[in-house]
Amino acid sequence: MNAQAEQLPLEKLKALPPERRAEVEDFVDFLAAKARKQAAFDRLLAIAPALEAAGVAPLTEEQMQAEIKAARAERRTRSGGTGADRP
Secondary structure (H helix, E strand, C coil): CCHHHHHHHHHHHHHCCHHHHHHHHHHHHHHHHHHHHHHHHHHHHHHHHHHHHCCCCCCCHHHHHHHHHHHHHHHHHHHCCCCCCCC
C-alpha cells in the first residue's frame, strides 16, 4: 500500500467524532483478537498430525474447556488483570 492509500483511512478516522473513533478502535481490537485466535487454531492444527503419530489421545470437549480456562486464568495472573471483561 502506498503512502497516499495509507493516509486516506487516517484522514477519515480523524474526521470522526470521538465516540465513533472509540467504536473504530473497538472494532480494530476485535479484528486483532480474531486474528490471534485463528493463528492459535492454525498452530494447533499444524501439530495435530505429530500428536496423532506420537499416540497422544485427543482431548475431550471437557478437557479442552478446562485447558482454555486454565490458560486464560494464567494469562490474567501474568497481566495483573481480573479478566472480568473476558469470556
